[in-house]
Amino acid sequence: MSGDSSPGPPAAADEVLASLSEAVPSAEAGHSVGDHVIRVPAEDLARLAGAARDHGFEMCSDITVVDYLGKRRVRFEVVVNLLSVQHNRRLRILVPVPEGDPEVPSLVPVYPGANFLEREAYDMFGIRFAGHPDLTRILMPDDWMGHPLRRDFEVGAVPVQFKASPRVT
Amino acid sequence: MAQLTAPPQLLTTTLGKAIRWSQQQSMWPATFGLACCAIEMMATGTAHNDLARFGMEVFRASPRQADLMVVAGRVSQKMAPVLRQVYDQMADPKWVISMGACASTGGMFNNYALVQGVDQIVPVDVYVPGCPPGPQSLMHGILTLQDKVVSGELAR
Amino acid sequence: MMAEPTATTDIWVSGTEAPDVSEWMVAGTDEGAQEMERDETVERSVEQRGSRVVDDWVVDDSVDDDERMIVNMGPQHPSTHGVLRLNIELEGEIVRRVKPIIGYLHTGMEKTAETLTFLQGGTNVTRMDYLAPLHNELCYSLATEKLLGVEIPPRAQAIRILMTELNRVSSHLVATATNGMDIGALSMMMYGFRERELILAFFEKTTGLRMNHNYIRPGGVAADLPDGWEEDVAEILERIPLAMRDYEDLLKENPIWLGRTRGVGIITADECLAYGVTGPTLRAAGVPWDLRKSQPYSGIEAYEFDVVTGSRGDVYDRYRVRIGEMHQSLRIIEQVVDTMPRGDYKTTDRKVSPPPRQRIDESMEALIHHFKIYTEGFKVPAGETYVAIEAPRGELGCYLVSDGSGAPLRMHTRAPSFSNLQALPIMMADSLVADTVACIASLDPVMGDVDR
Ligand code: SF4
Numbered sequence: 001m002s003g004d005s006s007p008g009p010p011a012a013a014d015e016v017l018a019s020l021s022e023a024v025p026s027a028e029a030g031h032s033v034g035d036h037v038i039r040v041p042a043e044d045l046a047r048l049a050g051a052a053r054d055h056g057f058e059m060c061s062d063i064t065v066v067d068y069l070g071k072r073r074v075r076f077e078v079v080v081n082l083l084s085v086q087h088n089r090r091l092r093i094l095v096p097v098p099e100g101d102p103e104v105p106s107l108v109p110v111y112p113g114a115n116f117l118e119r120e121a122y123d124m125f126g127i128r129f130a131g132h133p134d135l136t137r138i139l140m141p142d143d144w145m146g147h148p149l150r151r152d153f154e155v156g157a158v159p160v161q162f163k164a165s166p167r168v169t
Numbered sequence: 170m171a172q173l174t175a176p177p178q179l180l181t182t183t184l185g186k187a188i189r190w191s192q193q194q195s196m197w198p199a200t201f202g203l204a205c206c207a208i209e210m211m212a213t214g215t216a217h218n219d220l221a222r223f224g225m226e227v228f229r230a231s232p233r234q235a236d237l238m239v240v241a242g243r244v245s246q247k248m249a250p251v252l253r254q255v256y257d258q259m260a261d262p263k264w265v266i267s268m269g270a271c272a273s274t275g276g277m278f279n280n281y282a283l284v285q286g287v288d289q290i291v292p293v294d295v296y297v298p299g300c301p302p303g304p305q306s307l308m309h310g311i312l313t314l315q316d317k318v319v320s321g322e323l324a325r
Numbered sequence: 326m327m328a329e330p331t332a333t334t335d336i337w338v339s340g341t342e343a344p345d346v347s348e349w350m351v352a353g354t355d356e357g358a359q360e361m362e363r364d365e366t367v368e369r370s371v372e373q374r375g376s377r378v379v380d381d382w383v384v385d386d387s388v389d390d391d392e393r394m395i396v397n398m399g400p401q402h403p404s405t406h407g408v409l410r411l412n413i414e415l416e417g418e419i420v421r422r423v424k425p426i427i428g429y430l431h432t433g434m435e436k437t438a439e440t441l442t443f444l445q446g447g448t449n450v451t452r453m454d455y456l457a458p459l460h461n462e463l464c465y466s467l468a469t470e471k472l473l474g475v476e477i478p479p480r481a482q483a484i485r486i487l488m489t490e491l492n493r494v495s496s497h498l499v500a501t502a503t504n505g506m507d508i509g510a511l512s513m514m515m516y517g518f519r520e521r522e523l524i525l526a527f528f529e530k531t532t533g534l535r536m537n538h539n540y541i542r543p544g545g546v547a548a549d550l551p552d553g554w555e556e557d558v559a560e561i562l563e564r565i566p567l568a569m570r571d572y573e574d575l576l577k578e579n580p581i582w583l584g585r586t587r588g589v590g591i592i593t594a595d596e597c598l599a600y601g602v603t604g605p606t607l608r609a610a611g612v613p614w615d616l617r618k619s620q621p622y623s624g625i626e627a628y629e630f631d632v633v634t635g636s637r638g639d640v641y642d643r644y645r646v647r648i649g650e651m652h653q654s655l656r657i658i659e660q661v662v663d664t665m666p667r668g669d670y671k672t673t674d675r676k677v678s679p680p681p682r683q684r685i686d687e688s689m690e691a692l693i694h695h696f697k698i699y700t701e702g703f704k705v706p707a708g709e710t711y712v713a714i715e716a717p718r719g720e721l722g723c724y725l726v727s728d729g730s731g732a733p734l735r736m737h738t739r740a741p742s743f744s745n746l747q748a749l750p751i752m753m754a755d756s757l758v759a760d761t762v763a764c765i766a767s768l769d770p771v772m773g774d775v776d777r
Contacts (some may be wrong), residue, residue, distance in 0.1 A: 032710065033471055033709070033710045035710060058599070059598050059599075061601055061744070062737075062739040064739075066734065071728060071734070079709075079724060081711055083720075090713075092711060111601070112599050112747075113599060113601030113744060116744065116747050117744070120743075137428075138427060139427065139428035140428060140431065141246060141247045148281050149435055149436055153281070154281070155436055155437075155440060156280050156282075156433075156436075157279040157280060158275075158279065158285050200401075203408060203430060204407070204772070204773050205452060205455035205536055208455060208456065208536065209535070211518065212518055212521070212522070215514060215515050217522040230402070243430065245431050245432065247428050247431060248430065251408075277437070277448060277449070278432050278433060278434070278437055279437075282432055300537060
């Protein structure tokens with residue numbers, strides 16, 4: 001890897017981080033392998049995303065969830081990747097979500113593009129996005145039971161069987 | 170009326186053979202492209218590989234007009250009912266080729282989302298192995314099917 | 326390179342009244358479960374902060390109820406590029422609303438990724454976007470390498486760029502070919518696939534497979550370029566521009582093509598950004614955003630190329646952008662061939678790559694080492710990262726979480742087609758039903774990428 005792994009985040013970006021954490025005091029800015037990350041409690045997610053949007057992050061490029069079953073106290077973590085085209089900069093928001101009440105505010109009012117992404121996260125992990133216009137399953141059939149990407153959901157592999165078959169000429 | 174000078178040119182055969190021959194020569198596939206294999210199926214139909222040589226280039230969009238379903242790619246649990254419905258809509262006689270490792274066995278994806286082999290849903294006549302099978306493999310599969318049809322093994 | 330933008334398009338007329346959608350919106354389909362989204366239009370105008378487009382749809386009471394109908398298109402439909410299903414609400418010939426329904430190709434790859442080691446992961450991701458398998462591999466490898474912190478030798482980087490740019494050309498060839506076919510230019514289909522075979526033959530020679538190569542792996546590439554690769558690439562570089570001149574003759578000024586694509590499926594830059602649309606679609610709307618320029622990877626900043634943009638954001642511009650990008654990719658390939666460095670094709674970091682073959686014959690340790698890397702895989706330090714590259718369809722991202730073991734705790738792919746597909750309702754709103762396939766084709770969605 002040359003060039004792309006930003007060794008030190010540019011100074012201007014840190015200004016943005018500082019002003020974002022000023023706008024949302026509960027947000028905690030930091031770094032992870034060279035990327036900017038902000039950790040924020042679920043109730044402030046929408047506010048932080050709104051502030052980020054006003055700071056020039058005009059695209060929500062990705063929303064996903066990580067299941068830290070047995071690895072962390074708070075089981076889920078919602079990961080929101082924001083992109084600023086005008087400032088050429090990325091920002092990642094991490095939101096810990098407890099297993100008992102997996103609910104975070106929806107980002108659709110701020111980023112309409114979050115629609116499918118949140119539906120996928122709901123489908124795969126069962127995280128509810130409060131205020132989402134159409135929170136239904138997106139990839140799995142509607143009558144599917146369970147959320148397949150949770151780590152306690154079986155992979156669902158069926159044992160491979162080799163049958164003798166008549167010889168094909 | 171000119172007089173019929175040449176001796177009448179006749180060819181005798183059995184009805185069954187004639188039917189099988191015509192079935193073999195005009196097998197129209199239904200497009201059932203699902204995943205990566207579908208791209209290879211398309212490549213088989215286009216200029217470089219030219220499936221038209223075997224009288225099969227007319228990919229029909231409507232299952233009603235098709236005799237052969239090439240299941241090209243992985244079949245998910247969500248797709249399975251649709252696939253069965255399309256198969257049911259095809260008029261008899263009909264054949265199925267399962268193209269690629271995924272359609273035949275689930276391939277490398279042995280998980281919750283995929284049907285582990287399309288033969289659990291529809292009867293399969295020829296399996297084409299590969300991931301993806303190259304156009305040549307698919308053509309070989311098609312020729313195998315034609316051979317079987319003409320030999321009566323799979324005549325319907 | 327684009328023509329002047331027309332002043333405004335009359336497609337977007339802003340309406341002031343909030344439409345009353347309550348009474349006739351509950352329209353289920355025969356298969357029942359998935360309803361059209363309610364109030365979508367009302368909400369959309371609220372949602373699009375910063376977008377200059379206001380929703381324009383006012384219910385016309387003079388239209389008979391019989392005129393409105395919901396048509397189901399797909400999932401088995403020849404021009405949906407795979408197994409995409411659309412619920413289209415028509416008012417006569419006019420498309421009022423569209424709801425894409427996806428998931429018919431859901432393969433559970435993100436789950437499978439958790440059961441594979443980091444080294445095996447490439448076989449999995451390469452099957453996602455099957456028209457651009459090498460980009461998937463590259464993105465995944467970059468993410469793994471970022472967590473590992475290994476250096477990639479310059480030759481491996483150059484090979485990666487060479488292969489991914491060739492892949493971009495072949496992918497855009499298919500995109501243009503199918504776009505042509507969907508609109509009725511069947512010869513375009515034949516031409517596009519004909520030239521693609523040329524590139525695939527080279528891929529087969531290098532990687533062993535025509536698609537789904539698993540060639541780019543964490544640590545470098547699987548094998549060095551084959552002997553005589555320069556001639557093969559030179560032939561590609563010579564023949565594809567000639568063939569592309571054919572396409573230009575065929576389509577560029579073809580009145581039927583222009584009529585079917587100009588001013589069709591317009592999407593503005595603001596809408597693209599709001600909906601997370603990237604790639605040629607975003608560039609055709611006039612935003613010069615290309616990750617190869619703005620956030621370069623694998624040393625692509627060393628090569629010269631331009632970012633091709635359009636201005637109107639319609640189907641025609643997207644087609645022009647793709648053609649332009651093919652030229653630019655060929656330009657990059659030319660430079661790679663000229664400057665291909667010598668050296669290793671994979672890292673010599675013994676943590677990641679096994680000892681060379683000769684050492685295995687000599688030393689027991691080397692054999693054990695080799696065995697361990699291929700059975701247990703290498704351990705990746707705990708951490709999480711997101712890496713994005715410019716795939717033919719837009720920003721392809723890989724979010725990778727490792728817990729310090731040999732397999733990822735979570736591997737998520739940010740699929741460009743998935744986000745791009747959200748823009749389809751915007752593009753198609755108030756267009757004619759005949760333009761549906763043109764819009765879909767111009768987005769170039771790959772369902773394997775959408776559903777994963
Ligand atoms: S067999 Fe291979 S090429 Fe075919 S659909 Fe499955 S993964 Fe794709």
